[in-house]
Amino acid sequence: MVLVMAVPATANAGRTFYGWLQDTQVMPERGAEIQTFISEENFQGPDGTPSTKDHNTTWWLAPAIGINDQLELSLPVQFDWDYVEGGTPHTNFLSYGAQLKYRFVTADPVDAPDFVPAIRATIDRVVIGTRDHWVPEVDLIGSYQTGIFHSVVNAGVVGDVSPNAQDFELHAGGGVSIETIADLRIGAEGLVEVALKGGSAGDWIGVGPNIAWSHGRSWLSASYLIGVYQIRDAPKLNWGIAF
């Protein structure tokens, strides 16, 4: 149980206007960036007993480079702090991996269409517990931009594959982001994570506000999802700096 919960359901990052949601932005060719996020998932548990209240904090860190103007590679490592109420906290170097994000249309600000589709594929090797433990993930991403209004939808599947179990989870979400002043954006987003195979203890639904800001070579985005199902709250902060 603890190990399953220790593997984050989603490990999304990359330049985005959203907290938990992937965006379709990629870096220009040979662009390089350090990207990172810190997220929390504070589970309520299905019956409210302390043993089902899992608190999970993840720190994700990756160098990312633009392979070309539409394909981005990042090489993330993840650290995890997991605490089930009444139990012993665990802090782990959780995984390392590789992530590719491909944007199907040009990233040129003039030539790009309003609707932009993208796909992201990730494979992480979990380095706690058994050696043959992998977390594959595939996401479809769509963004729509018109004027100051930006919206995004995500749908993906993440696996938790080891000799002992093959669990899969669906995650889907959507959000809006509106540019206000001085590259500051505000909006809202929601995320659903549901087990397709395996236990439902990690299922959750959250909605909440988001904020994003960029300046020069730096950008950050954050959201604070409030639990609708099985989770109390799930804040997340993303940050990146280009070189």
Next chain:
Amino acid sequence: MTITDADGKASNADAIIYVVGFKEPPGTSSTQVAQRDRKFVPDLVAITVGEHITFPNGDPFLHNVFSQSTTRKFDLGSFKRGDAKDKDFPDPGVVDVYCNIHPEMAATILVLPNRRHTRRKPDGTYAIEGVPPGRWQVFAYARRATMPAVGWVTVVAGQDATVDLVLKRGTEPDHLNKYGEKYKEYATTTYH
């Protein structure tokens, strides 16, 4: 036409003369702005709205061509010798182009509403063919010009018309990199 530099001396700088007041579709010719010896070659070009420019890298190191001009923002990323990138220009205006790696590189693209533009000849004269009859504004622009030179011309079918233009140039203005920051100044190291 006459060009003078900031010190008042006559200059043989490259200049483009163009006529505005009517629109024409883009031509079929292709335009290149190469990167060679840490310079854009040429560093001043005129195209018609809707035309493309190819940016080939002829240097044995990377360049990152970009523009933050409101007329046409773009970032070509970093690309190596032998590679070329292409960019379209759908709106009229002035586009200042720089390299994010080499601050000394600068070029200007004039995106014009018609094909009636030309370069100044070495003797200071110019000729624009095919201007339709009417009264039009004529502009001249050179890199580092403090402002474009402007005049009026009345074109009558079958007759030549002459406009004499005077252009003053200043110094190369500083510019920022693509992140809106000053370029880093690297110390020069001498090895003995």
